[in-house]
Amino acid sequence: MAEQRPVLLSLYRAAAQALSPLFHVLFWSRSRSGKEIPERKQERFGRSSIARPNGNLVWIHAASVGETTSALALIETLTAEGYTVLLTTVTVTASELAAKRLPDGAIHQFVPYDAPAPLKRFLDHWSPDLAMVVESEIWPCLFDELRCRKVPFVLLNGRLSDGSLRNWLRVPQTSRFVFDCLDLVLAQSQADAARFRKLGCTNVQVPGNLKFDASELTVDEATLLQLKTQIGERTIWLAALTHPGEDEIVFDAFSSLLRETPDLLLVLVPRHPVRAEEIKTEAEARDFSVVTRSSGDTVTSDTQVFLGDTLGEMGLYYRLAPVTFLGGSFTDVGGHNPVEAALAGSALATGPKVANARAVYKDFWSGGAAVRVSEPSMLAEQIGLLLMDTGRARTQAETARSLVEAGRGALGKSLDLLRPYLAKEKLRRPSEAYSDEGS
Numbered sequence: 001m002a003e004q005r006p007v008l009l010s011l012y013r014a015a016a017q018a019l020s021p022l023f024h025v026l027f028w029s030r031s032r033s034g035k036e037i038p039e040r041k042q043e044r045f046g047r048s049s050i051a052r053p054n055g056n057l058v059w060i061h062a063a064s065v066g067e068t069t070s071a072l073a074l075i076e077t078l079t080a081e082g083y084t085v086l087l088t089t090v091t092v093t094a095s096e097l098a099a100k101r102l103p104d105g106a107i108h109q110f111v112p113y114d115a116p117a118p119l120k121r122f123l124d125h126w127s128p129d130l131a132m133v134v135e136s137e138i139w140p141c142l143f144d145e146l147r148c149r150k151v152p153f154v155l156l157n158g159r160l161s162d163g164s165l166r167n168w169l170r171v172p173q174t175s176r177f178v179f180d181c182l183d184l185v186l187a188q189s190q191a192d193a194a195r196f197r198k199l200g201c202t203n204v205q206v207p208g209n210l211k212f213d214a215s216e217l218t219v220d221e222a223t224l225l226q227l228k229t230q231i232g233e234r235t236i237w238l239a240a241l242t243h244p245g246e247d248e249i250v251f252d253a254f255s256s257l258l259r260e261t262p263d264l265l266l267v268l269v270p271r272h273p274v275r276a277e278e279i280k281t282e283a284e285a286r287d288f289s290v291v292t293r294s295s296g297d298t299v300t301s302d303t304q305v306f307l308g309d310t311l312g313e314m315g316l317y318y319r320l321a322p323v324t325f326l327g328g329s330f331t332d333v334g335g336h337n338p339v340e341a342a343l344a345g346s347a348l349a350t351g352p353k354v355a356n357a358r359a360v361y362k363d364f365w366s367g368g369a370a371v372r373v374s375e376p377s378m379l380a381e382q383i384g385l386l387l388m389d390t391g392r393a394r395t396q397a398e399t400a401r402s403l404v405e406a407g408r409g410a411l412g413k414s415l416d417l418l419r420p421y422l423a424k425e426k427l428r429r430p431s432e433a434y435s436d437e438g439s
Contacts, residue, residue, distance in 0.1 A: 217315030
């Protein structure tokens with residue numbers, strides 16, 4: 001007999017169903033700030049304009065850009081082997097990354113809201129043969145629906161913070177039921193694996209962190225040469241993937257650094273380009289001369305801030321700058337993956353709040369591959385030391401790249417562990433029909 005659904009989960013499902021009409025208001029509100037795409041609204045309610053292809057379909061859900069990036073190599077491998085991969089994301093920026101980098105044989109959709117009706121429509125339409133969620137995307141209704149349908153279900157590149165563990169342990173019956181929905185957990189680290197086991201996961205493996213297997217970011221060499229020519233011999237500092245509250249910290253540090261290095265050029269790339277106009281206004285209010293990447297204007301000797309307000313060009317920005325402050329680390333966002341910057345050869349400094357990639361940063365900090373700036377007021381000093389001592393910055397960047405190279409291999413190990421779930425004789429035959437009822 002099937003295990004009875006816990007009361008708390010039943011209440012969650014009922015509340016999500018009752019509040020479903022408010023999702024339209026939520027979508028409208030997020031659309032106004034550029035966090036949703038109006039013409040793709042129906043995807044968030046489980047409806048798709050794309051037919052489900054015949055054959056084996058693997059569904060991978062990755063919330064945002066970082067999770068999507070870590071899953072790309074796996075998606076490329078699966079499509080090359082003949083599987084159709086459905087990638088769902090939450091954020092618009094992740095959808096834009098998917099549009100640029102998904103291989104043939106992969107489809108992008110926005111994930112439906114975590115409520116019974118949208119999920120039912122979504123699963124009825126796409127009927128995945130294998131489902132995977134990336135890192136820490138733990139949604140009770142989603143997990144419950146996949147359990148009811150007996151879809152093989154994997155947590156890929158899984159991570160779980162101590163805080164999340166404590167929260168789940170406060171509701172032991174619900175947490176045991178939810179995490180028991182997973183057939184396999186592929187954890188990033190032994191510490192993560194131990195946390196998942198405490199929550200009742202029985203099949204937990206540790207292939208490593210897929211983020212180390214990220215490919216080097218591409219860059220248009222002609223554009224890079226053009227910008228280097230415009231900038232000349234000036235010293236460059238990159239503040240990458242910043243979030244609200246961090247731009248002010250960066251500008252404060254920049255003002256301080258200008259006293260010692262008057263020709264310093266700040267390249268500032270916000271995590272969400274939609275914020276570029278407000279950042280430009282803030283910079284100009286401080287009397288900084290600003291050029292935006294999207295304008296195509298020339299960076300001159302008078303330009304103090306080069307605002308990277310484009311998507312898909314992080315490789316360009318990292319290659320331009322010998323020193324990078326990686327954002328999301330002075331806020332509660334949890335930091336961003338440092339691997340791409342390390343592969344591009346930029347020396348890294350970061351704030352202390354990096355829960356999203358804590359295992360990677362622990363190795364970087366202890367191994368001398370990145371600088372940990374404990375307080376915003378110390379950012380100017382730490383960046384200044386790296387800018388002045390080019391030998392130190394170069395050695396630090398080389399150390400970071402070596403750590404990344406040594407950490408590679410999680411993709412191959414993950415694929416080996418996924419093979420029993422990917423065996424095509426266990427999946428649906430390509431000739432089988434798929435129902436679109438309820439879509």
